[in-house]
Amino acid sequence: MSYEVEISELKTSEVHIEKLSDLLIKTVEGGASIGFLPPMSHSQATEYWENVLEPNVILLIAKVNHEIVGSVQLQLCGKQNGRHRAEIAKLITHPDYRRKGIARLLMQKAEERAKQEKRSLLVLDTREGDVSNQLYISLGFTECGRIPLFAESADGKLDATIVYYKTC
Numbered sequence: 001m002s003y004e005v006e007i008s009e010l011k012t013s014e015v016h017i018e019k020l021s022d023l024l025i026k027t028v029e030g031g032a033s034i035g036f037l038p039p040m041s042h043s044q045a046t047e048y049w050e051n052v053l054e055p056n057v058i059l060l061i062a063k064v065n066h067e068i069v070g071s072v073q074l075q076l077c078g079k080q081n082g083r084h085r086a087e088i089a090k091l092i093t094h095p096d097y098r099r100k101g102i103a104r105l106l107m108q109k110a111e112e113r114a115k116q117e118k119r120s121l122l123v124l125d126t127r128e129g130d131v132s133n134q135l136y137i138s139l140g141f142t143e144c145g146r147i148p149l150f151a152e153s154a155d156g157k158l159d160a161t162i163v164y165y166k167t168c
Helices: 017-029 042-052 102-116 132-138
Strands: 005-010 057-064 067-076 085-093 121-127 142-152 158-167
Touching (some): 017 042, 017 067, 057 102, 085 102, 102 121, 102 132, 132 158
Parallel strands (some): 085 121
Antiparallel strands (some): 005 057, 057 067
């Protein structure tokens, strides 16, 4: 199946709040470790998206056939001693679109935006054992640490997180 992926930046989540909420719910229910546990209510997801866009957050979305199928956040550090860095957060891909290059495209666009914002260091963390670990390494991120017992999974187990960085 061939389709075109459109990556764009959202300045407001209002217009897309329903689709973003549906994406978040499906992603959490699909097992993604992005700070939430299933079952996730629609009101929880909506509240999250209503509050995500702050002055130092750049929200990128991926669309296929006008449907939102992924997103990622670039969180710019606002501290005086951290104006050279940003954090990659909440890389989300709809379960039906995983392993089709969408997360890679979102990450590449996030890195481009980081450079535009004069950020030379990117950091992120992800649950140990997730397929996203392979993606980050393939994009040139370096593993720099592991924090045990960091995040609770849906089954109550406490999982480690892996911390990565990349200079750009």
